[in-house]
Amino acid sequence: MRVLMGVVVLGVAALLCYGLQASKPRPVDLARTVPVAGRQGETVRGRFLAGRVDKVEFARNLKVPFDREARTLTTDGLWVVVTLELEAMRQPVVLYRRTWNGPSGLTFHESDRAPAGLPTGFMVGQASRGRLVFEIRPEAASGASLHLSRDWISRFDSELRIDLDAIPRDPAGGPDVVDTLDLSLGGDA
Amino acid sequence: MTEFSGLGQRLKGWLLGGVGAAIAVIVGIGLAILGTKPKPPATLDARQSIATGQWLVRPLAAYTAAGAVHGIQLKDGRALVLEAQLVNRTAETSSDYGTLFKPETGLDGKRPRPTVVLLRDGVGGRSPGLHPGLGERVAFIWPMAKGQEPPASLAFVVNSKRYKAMDNLKGLPGWFNEQPAGRFTLAVAPPGRGGVD
Numbered sequence: 001m002r003v004l005m006g007v008v009v010l011g012v013a014a015l016l017c018y019g020l021q022a023s024k025p026r027p028v029d030l031a032r033t034v035p036v037a038g039r040q041g042e043t044v045r046g047r048f049l050a051g052r053v054d055k056v057e058f059a060r061n062l063k064v065p066f067d068r069e070a071r072t073l074t075t076d077g078l079w080v081v082v083t084l085e086l087e088a089m090r091q092p093v094v095l096y097r098r099t100w101n102g103p104s105g106l107t108f109h110e111s112d113r114a115p116a117g118l119p120t121g122f123m124v125g126q127a128s129r130g131r132l133v134f135e136i137r138p139e140a141a142s143g144a145s146l147h148l149s150r151d152w153i154s155r156f157d158s159e160l161r162i163d164l165d166a167i168p169r170d171p172a173g174g175p176d177v178v179d180t181l182d183l184s185l186g187g188d189a
Numbered sequence: 190m191t192e193f194s195g196l197g198q199r200l201k202g203w204l205l206g207g208v209g210a211a212i213a214v215i216v217g218i219g220l221a222i223l224g225t226k227p228k229p230p231a232t233l234d235a236r237q238s239i240a241t242g243q244w245l246v247r248p249l250a251a252y253t254a255a256g257a258v259h260g261i262q263l264k265d266g267r268a269l270v271l272e273a274q275l276v277n278r279t280a281e282t283s284s285d286y287g288t289l290f291k292p293e294t295g296l297d298g299k300r301p302r303p304t305v306v307l308l309r310d311g312v313g314g315r316s317p318g319l320h321p322g323l324g325e326r327v328a329f330i331w332p333m334a335k336g337q338e339p340p341a342s343l344a345f346v347v348n349s350k351r352y353k354a355m356d357n358l359k360g361l362p363g364w365f366n367e368q369p370a371g372r373f374t375l376a377v378a379p380p381g382r383g384g385v386d
Contacts, residue, residue, distance in 0.1 A: 026360035066312065073310050077323050099282075106321045109282035113307070113314055137322045 033149045033159040040166045046158035048093045049122065051148055055083040056167045058141060059181035062133070064114050070184040073113055078141060080134040081117075081181060082164075086148075088122040095120055097159075098132050099147045102140025107147075111135045114183070131183075141175040142167065230346055235373035238274075241349035243285060243364055245276040249326065252378035253339040259306040259328050260313035267333040269377070271345065272308070276324040279364075284318050285350075288367060290329055293344040303329040344374045 038044030043052045058080055062073045073079070080100060098118075100108040110116075111133045118130030132146075149159035168176035233239050239246045249272040256263060258270055271290055277283055287302045307317040308326040319325055333339070350364035 026355060028355075028360045071310070071312065073312070075323070076325075077320070105280055107281040108320050109318050112318050113310075113312060135320050135323065137320075 031155045033151075033157050035161050036158045037161050037163070039163045044160045044162055045089065046148075046160050048089055048091065048150070048157065049086060049095065049148065049160065050089055051084055051086045051160050051162065053082060053084045053146060053162050053164065055081075056164050057081045057083075057181055058168070058175050058177040059179070060177060061180040062114060063180055063182040063184050065184040066115075070182070072180065075135050077135055077137045078175075078177060079111075079114075079181065080136055080141070081183070082132045082134070082146060083129070084118070084132065084146075085127050085129045086118070086122050087127040088124045091124065093122045094150060095122060095148060096151055097147070097149045100134040100136055100140070101145050101147055101161075102136065103143035104140070106137065106140050108134050108136045108140065117183070133183075138175075230369040231371040233347065233371040233373040235375050239347055239371065239373070240278070241289065241347060241370050242351055243277065243279050243283060243349075244289060245278055245324075246289070246347060247274040248345070248373060248375055249273055250378070251343060251345075251375040253333065253380055254330075255380045258330060259308065261304055261306065261315075261330060263332060265332055265335050267337070267339070267380075269331045269333055269339070269343070271303075271329045271375070272326065273329065274324055274326050275319055277319045277321045280321055282318045282320045284316050285364060286319070286327075288348055291346040291348065292331060293346060293372070294340065301332065303331045305329055339379060340377055342374055342376045344372050346372045 034047075036044060036046045040053045040056070043050055058078050060075070060078065062075075062079045062081075063070050064073055065071075082100075086095070098110045102108070113135070114133035118132055119128055122128055136144075144164050146162045146164060147159055148162070150157055170176045235248045237247070239248075251269070251271045254263065254268050254270050255266055258268055261268075269292060271292075273290070275286065284305075286305060290303070305316055306328045307314040308328055317325065317327065319327075347370045348367045349370035351366045351368075352362070353365050354362050356363055356365065
């Protein structure tokens with residue numbers, strides 16, 4: 001009987017320890033960026049940064065300036081050009097993590113093939129307008145959101161998560177994709 | 190008398206326990222040694238796609254190059270180039286392919302990390318971020334030792350990493366514990382015959 005009691009106590013202790021381990025938040029859960037949700041067209045204010053997405057465009061090819069001439073960039077997926085305005089709120093901010101997050105959780109970083117259309121540093125009281133270029137899979141075009149943060153694990157910082165729900169649509173309801181988008185002229189950015 | 194026989198029993202028990210423990214320790218150490226013995230990587234068909242943890246890989250061609258290749262000036266004159274089609278199988282853009290291929294021979298002892306160039310549109314971006322589910326043709330370029338003769342064919346080891354939802358240090362997800370997934374052999378074309386100069 002005493003042995004049985006011992007086994008039961010041991011089992012309960014093991015369960016308790018497992019429960020503590022499983023329910024304990026990880027350091028990254030305690031310290032990671034705090035999401036600040038918003039929608040396309042409205043100004044979303046995080047802790048250090050305010051941003052507004054004005055326009056989203058889709059294209060199969062992208063014409064970009066390259067060595068003083070225009071060059072066409074192709075893709076197996078889709079090009080997305082997001083026009084937005086950003087401003088630092090309290091102090092100069094450096095923004096490194098700019099991602100397009102599809103509805104299924106695929107995360108596309110800003111394309112390193114197209115020339116940068118948005119600076120990484122932002123000043124207080126000086127709104128910077130620019131564009132971010134992504135290369136995405138076609139199924140990640142609808143229902144996506146734009147995530148902007150200084151870094152994925154900037155401790156106790158906020159991350160802007162802007163729902164892109166006002167994308168251009170074709171008559172069938174899918175994203176309206178143009179054949180070639182010309183960024184070599186400067187556009188409205 | 191009874192005390193002595195009790196002592197004998199106890200001694201016998203101790204001895205038996207000791208021998209059992211010693212056997213267990215020896216068997217454990219033996220198994221551990223056998224387990225760490227590196228196994229030769231499996232032979233893979235270079236004409237088929239190879240799935241590693243993060244990448245779906247299809248080797249396309251191997252060749253040596255002299256002078257310049259894919260917009261990269263070669264310091265010591267020659268380089269070994271492996272062209273491959275890469276598809277990112279993970280959920281996030283990645284450029285974690287620096288140790289994906291390891292040529293078994295044919296390079297100098299240090300085996301520096303390759304320079305990786307994107308072959309789309311001829312723009313020649315180095316260390317491109319490859320997006321999830323989008324296939325890209327890339328070239329891995331290793332400098333060759335001075336005066337080294339290019340081999341006629343070369344074996345490459347393909348490495349694979351394992352996903353961990355949280356690492357032991359910070360609890361962050363990531364890809365760790367690189368292991369060889371297999372090896373394939375490709376014919377190496379001399380300069381000027383591999384499609385580029």
